Amino acid sequence: MEDKINTDPDNWLEINKKSWDTRTDIHIDSKFYDVLGFKKNKNSLHGIELDLLGDVKNKNILHLQCHFGLDSLSLEVLGANVTGVDFSEKAIAYAEKLKKELQLNTTFLCENVYDLESINSKPYEIVFSSYGIVGWLPDLKKWAEVINKQLEINGKFILVDFHPALWMFDDDFKAIEYSYFNDKPYIEIENGSYANREEKKEMTSIWWSHSLSEIMTAFLEEGLVLSEFKEFDYSPFDCFKQSIKIAKDKYRIKHLEQKLPMVYGMVFQKK
Secondary structure (H helix, E strand, O other): OOOOOOOOHHHHHHHHHHHHHHHHHHHHOOOOOOHHHHHHHOOOOOHHHHHHHOOOOOOEEEEEOOOOOHHHHHHHHOOOEEEEEEOOHHHHHHHHHHHHHHOOOOEEEEOOHHHHHHOOOOOEEEEEEEOOOHHHOOOHHHHHHHHHHHEEEEEEEEEEEEOOOHHHEOOOOOOEOOOOOOOOEEEEEEEOEOOEOOOOOEEEEEEEOOOHHHHHHHHHOOOOEEEEEEEEOOEOOOOOOOEEEEEOOEEEEOOOHHHOOOEEEEEEEOO
């Protein structure tokens, strides 16, 4: 049982940092992240994001909310010059350890994404973020503003995330429990993680529902141009209850089949 903490939504940053420090301890040794396999293959990226990213060789990429760096290091192996950012000190410390072990050069920064503009002035050709991203952000307008400032002219922001329709359901996908729209923050206390459901550690977190229109509008109002938008009826990860495998790296909710959108991808360009 974790120490009692202030669950006021205004305290979201402290609460979620503590949660993700705990998750990092769980995730590093999990079968889900398969760090040993990553050390052999040096790739954690999937077809959805690779198709949207295109050729990244020699591109300067800022990878936001990078967790402990597997995707960041994968992008470097593909030839990119990468900076990975995450607010979890444990995650970034392990990313640095992994980078050193694999003799790679990705730069890792331990920062809250909202503070990035004050410490980083280098423009990037690509800003990238993927899977389990948007729901942890209370203010999408500020997020879009920070990303816009990090992009060079003609640069692209590429976002791949789980579809907001998924977050409306309870854990078993039997009933609608949450709003599709950003009506209020949700305070959640859970044991374990999507990467290890047998884990008993208790974690408190705060998250927000953001509709597709809210996400798009945040970037369009920054003057970015939506150049590509895709929705997918599968997830490349087996991270939800009631999921079944339909093909290699493709999972759906068993009783909902292809009726539910599970992932989306967006590409915005700075003109």
